[in-house]
Amino acid sequence: xxxxxxxxxxxxxxxxxxxxxxxxxxxxxxxxxxxxxxxxxxxxxxxxxxxxxxxxxxxxxxxxxxxxxxxxxxxxxxxxxxxx
Numbered sequence: 001x002x003x004x005x006x007x008x009x010x011x012x013x014x015x016x017x018x019x020x021x022x023x024x025x026x027x028x029x030x031x032x033x034x035x036x037x038x039x040x041x042x043x044x045x046x047x048x049x050x051x052x053x054x055x056x057x058x059x060x061x062x063x064x065x066x067x068x069x070x071x072x073x074x075x076x077x078x079x080x081x082x083x084x
Contacts, residue, residue, distance in 0.1 A: 006042035008034040015066050033058045038067045
């Protein structure tokens with residue numbers, strides 16, 4: 001992640017907070033979403049091998065439910081998202 005403060009969540013896992021300098025590895029076939037926190041922006045770069053598979057957008061209700069909770073852990077404690 002380049003700037004701001006963000007959240008990332010793999011399907012079936014807890015929300016993880018990400019910050020500048022964090023690198024998130026999401027394996028092929030694993031579904032996840034990522035976005036800025038409610039009170040910060042987020043700038044990031046994405047690198048894929050092959051064509052990415054884009055799932056449906058996270059609904060406003062899903063995002064608000066995730067951002068109401070305090071992330072369970074910071075990214076540096078969980079370096080890779082595992083497929084669900």
